[in-house]
Amino acid sequence: MSVQPIMWIPRRMIRGSIPFVTCSKLCLGLSRRPFHGSSLARSTYEEEKVLVDEIKQQLTPADIERCNKLRNIGISAHIDSGKTTFTERVLYYTKRIKAIHEVRGRDNVGAKMDSMDLEREKGITIQSAATYCSWDKEGKNYHYNLIDTPGHIDFTIEVERALRVLDGAVLVVCAVSGVQSQTVTVDRQMRRYNVPRVTFINKMDRMGSDPFRAIEQLNSKLKIPAAAVQIPIGSESSLCGVVDLINKVALYNKGDNGEIIEKGPVPEELKPLMEEKRQLLVETLADVDDEMAEMFLEEKQPTPQQIKDAIRRATIARSFTPVLMGSALANTGIQPVLDAIVDYLPNPSEVLNTALDVSNDEAKVNLVPAVQQPFVGLAFKLEEGKYGQLTYVRVYQGRLRKGSYISNVKTGKKVKVARLVKMHSNEMEDVDEVGSGEICATFGIDCASGDTFTDGSVQYSMSSMYVPDAVVSLSITPNSKDASNFSKALNRFQKEDPTFRVKFDPESKETIISGMGELHLEIYVERMRREYNVDCITGKPQVSYRESITIPADFDYTHKKQSGGAGQYGRVIGTLSPVGDITKGNIFETAIVGGRIPDKYLAACGKGFEEVCEKGPLIGHRVLNVKMLINDGAIHAVDSNELSFKTATMAAFRDAFLRAQPVIMEPIMNVSVTSPNEFQGNIIGLLNKLQAVIQDTENGHDEFTLKAECALSTMFGFATSLRASTQGKGEFSLEFSHYAPTAPHVQKGLVSEFQKKQAKK
Numbered sequence: 001m002s003v004q005p006i007m008w009i010p011r012r013m014i015r016g017s018i019p020f021v022t023c024s025k026l027c028l029g030l031s032r033r034p035f036h037g038s039s040l041a042r043s044t045y046e047e048e049k050v051l052v053d054e055i056k057q058q059l060t061p062a063d064i065e066r067c068n069k070l071r072n073i074g075i076s077a078h079i080d081s082g083k084t085t086f087t088e089r090v091l092y093y094t095k096r097i098k099a100i101h102e103v104r105g106r107d108n109v110g111a112k113m114d115s116m117d118l119e120r121e122k123g124i125t126i127q128s129a130a131t132y133c134s135w136d137k138e139g140k141n142y143h144y145n146l147i148d149t150p151g152h153i154d155f156t157i158e159v160e161r162a163l164r165v166l167d168g169a170v171l172v173v174c175a176v177s178g179v180q181s182q183t184v185t186v187d188r189q190m191r192r193y194n195v196p197r198v199t200f201i202n203k204m205d206r207m208g209s210d211p212f213r214a215i216e217q218l219n220s221k222l223k224i225p226a227a228a229v230q231i232p233i234g235s236e237s238s239l240c241g242v243v244d245l246i247n248k249v250a251l252y253n254k255g256d257n258g259e260i261i262e263k264g265p266v267p268e269e270l271k272p273l274m275e276e277k278r279q280l281l282v283e284t285l286a287d288v289d290d291e292m293a294e295m296f297l298e299e300k301q302p303t304p305q306q307i308k309d310a311i312r313r314a315t316i317a318r319s320f321t322p323v324l325m326g327s328a329l330a331n332t333g334i335q336p337v338l339d340a341i342v343d344y345l346p347n348p349s350e351v352l353n354t355a356l357d358v359s360n361d362e363a364k365v366n367l368v369p370a371v372q373q374p375f376v377g378l379a380f381k382l383e384e385g386k387y388g389q390l391t392y393v394r395v396y397q398g399r400l401r402k403g404s405y406i407s408n409v410k411t412g413k414k415v416k417v418a419r420l421v422k423m424h425s426n427e428m429e430d431v432d433e434v435g436s437g438e439i440c441a442t443f444g445i446d447c448a449s450g451d452t453f454t455d456g457s458v459q460y461s462m463s464s465m466y467v468p469d470a471v472v473s474l475s476i477t478p479n480s481k482d483a484s485n486f487s488k489a490l491n492r493f494q495k496e497d498p499t500f501r502v503k504f505d506p507e508s509k510e511t512i513i514s515g516m517g518e519l520h521l522e523i524y525v526e527r528m529r530r531e532y533n534v535d536c537i538t539g540k541p542q543v544s545y546r547e548s549i550t551i552p553a554d555f556d557y558t559h560k561k562q563s564g565g566a567g568q569y570g571r572v573i574g575t576l577s578p579v580g581d582i583t584k585g586n587i588f589e590t591a592i593v594g595g596r597i598p599d600k601y602l603a604a605c606g607k608g609f610e611e612v613c614e615k616g617p618l619i620g621h622r623v624l625n626v627k628m629l630i631n632d633g634a635i636h637a638v639d640s641n642e643l644s645f646k647t648a649t650m651a652a653f654r655d656a657f658l659r660a661q662p663v664i665m666e667p668i669m670n671v672s673v674t675s676p677n678e679f680q681g682n683i684i685g686l687l688n689k690l691q692a693v694i695q696d697t698e699n700g701h702d703e704f705t706l707k708a709e710c711a712l713s714t715m716f717g718f719a720t721s722l723r724a725s726t727q728g729k730g731e732f733s734l735e736f737s738h739y740a741p742t743a744p745h746v747q748k749g750l751v752s753e754f755q756k757k758q759a760k761k
């Protein structure tokens with residue numbers, strides 16, 4: 001039987017088809033990796049592109065020239081993938097630093113971007129660090145603002161705020177471990193802020209490295225079409241360069257620190273692989289880019305420039321990521337990433353940034369990165385420095401000048417920009433002015449993280465970043481009597497980090513800190529000791545439970561105190577009900593007819609509701625997803641006041657809550673454990689003991705990764721048991737997934753423990 005050759009049609013041309021249709025190429029035996037769909041609804045990007053093109057019309061040639069040379073880039077990845085090591089090379093090759101220092105290096109200097117002592121000791125990045133550098137490409141000088149972000153999930157807010165203000169990112173992936181749990185988190189964050197990325201597969205010098213397996217995982221796990229634009233020359237310890245698939249040329253790193261890039265012909269033995277992977281690149285592009293698809297159908301061979309243009313379009317459209325590879329530690333393949341940043345990542349004029357016009361009913365406005373426009377900037381990160389509060393600002397429109405006055409849209413306060421600097425990790429350079437699209441920092445501006453500033457002529461407010469909920473808390477008490485440094489430190493940390501929260505429990509007279517995980521809180525306790533000289537005693541980590549209800553309950557409550565002195569009277573009637581949509585949080589509503597409760601008393605009811613939600617009736621933890629509706633009530637002509645209504649609301653709430661089949665909700669975490677294959681049995685045993693639900697295991701070359709869901713309450717001390725079961729070779733990460741009701745016996749235990757504590761007071 002003869003097989004009819006069917007023409008292979010790029011997926012892009014089969015509109016509306018979701019599963020990948022493989023036609024003749026498969027029939028002809030050319031295997032293609034499965035396709036899992038593009039990362040972005042195309043219509044969304046097309047609408048965005050129209051707006052970006054409109055905005056570009058408003059730019060002067062000087063604005064375009066300035067933006068063309070600018071890239072705001074983040075470096076993000078899973079823990080220990082080599083972001084900081086990579087950034088160190090970038091700074092060295094761009095001549096920002098004169099020598100390379102390693103993370104945990106023997107010279108004890110540490111990498112430039114890990115400027116905190118604690119970061120250098122632990123070899124982890126805790127705070128994101130900003131810097132800038134210049135890169136010469138084909139005779140043109142480009143300016144990069146770079147932010148190196150932490151990999152550990154506990155410091156995730158640093159990644160959120162960096163990605164909020166960046167236009168593009170380099171996603172670093174380990175060539176041995178491939179896509180890891182935190183790579184998935186970072187990918188989600190990149191999508192949240194529509195950040196296009198180029199991917200760099202690092203650690204190609206390590207045994208067991210396999211860039212093509214990592215690319216498969218980008219496709220399958222992150223569901224982003226990805227294709228190599230390079231292949232390695234040599235492997236593991238003999239890695240010496242990469243083949244540029246687009247130009248079919250070999251690039252070797254030479255010199256003591258790989259600073260010289262030497263071009264050469266492609267080694268003969270690599271030519272078949274080069275052709276295969278180049279073809280795969282073109283096919284993948286044809287799947288995501290119209291122009292490439294047409295060329296493909298017409299069987300035209302694209303030129304290197306056409307391939308590069310297609311990569312640029314598809315990367316900016318967030319429907320593709322080009323993959324480069326090398327080894328930061330072995331100084332191989334870094335310079336091509338710097339070129340790829342220029343070639344494939346957007347400049348500030350190619351990204352749509354919007355704000356809400358507060359003076360015009362919050363109408364959406366598109367920001368124009370032109371210097372002549374009124375200034376609009378976002379304060380995205382605060383840091384307490386030697387000279388006071390340092391505020392990092394991304395300028396979206398207009399320009400920011402030293403000595404000028406800017407106004408905080410939220411508070412209406414006007415402040416003078418006394419000092420303007422560009423950051424180079426923990427060092428700074430004074431500047432007089434920064435233009436739109438730039439990132440800078442200022443001193444002495446009192447604001448909160450996420451505030452928008454303008455020159456006062458417009459009232460634009462930009463959306464802030466996503467702040468995840470704190471899940472772990474512990475009590476903390478300073479060891480010395482002098483509490484001033486203690487509260488100073490707590491105030492500062494709270495201001496800098498929206499995921500770090502502090503509250504004082506008047507009943508236990510304890511200060512409670514909460515955050516993203518044990519490590520997060522541990523680091524703050526340690527920083528308190530080092531930076532503020534305050535030794536602290538901490539309690540056992542506690543889970544931040546939530547309290548909720550499962551059925552509605554009506555209430556009719558009268559608060560009355562009419563004997564002796566000034567009287568109190570307030571009656572509230574209504575319903576307490578569970579909120580189905582968990583994104584809505586707690587809701588307070590009133591529907592009073594005929595003014596039976598005046599507005600000022602209703603406002604007091606609202607305050608009472610907020611207060612009582614902070615400390616739930618079951619075990620004193622925050623209330624989640626409860627709606628309170630007050631639709632009737634009564635006042636007393638003399639005795640009613642705001643306090644009476646607030647008290648009545650709180651008591652009504654507590655009473656109805658307990659009748660509404662209340663539940664205690666506990667945080668369920670996504671756990672990811674990676675360890676050498678030989679410990680797989682131990683780890684599964686360990687997780688079974690913790691009643692974790694194992695969802696996936698994946699065996700790599702010599703490591704395996706296990707994913708599970710587990711209640712946070714069982715995970716305290718997991719680091720120690722994991723260390724013991726894996727001879728210290730296992731690693732894990734925990735990330736909040738959702739809240740789920742605790743088992744009835746656990747709830748009973750928690751409630752009786754809480755009641756015992758209350759009775760003792």
Ligand SMILES: Nc1nc2c(ncn2[C@@H]2O[C@H](COP(=O)(O)OP(=O)(O)OP(=O)(O)O)[C@@H](O)[C@H]2O)c(=O)[nH]1
Nearest residue numbers: 079080081082083084085124125151203327328329
């Ligand atoms: N073999 C090899 N090791 C590398 C390479 N790049 C980094 N490393 C090592 O991997 C470890 C982690 O590197 P970092 O640069 O701190 O990784 P990171 O992603 O910044 O780490 P966090 O910010 O803490 O998540 C260090 O011991 C580095 O020396 C590489 O290309 N090859």
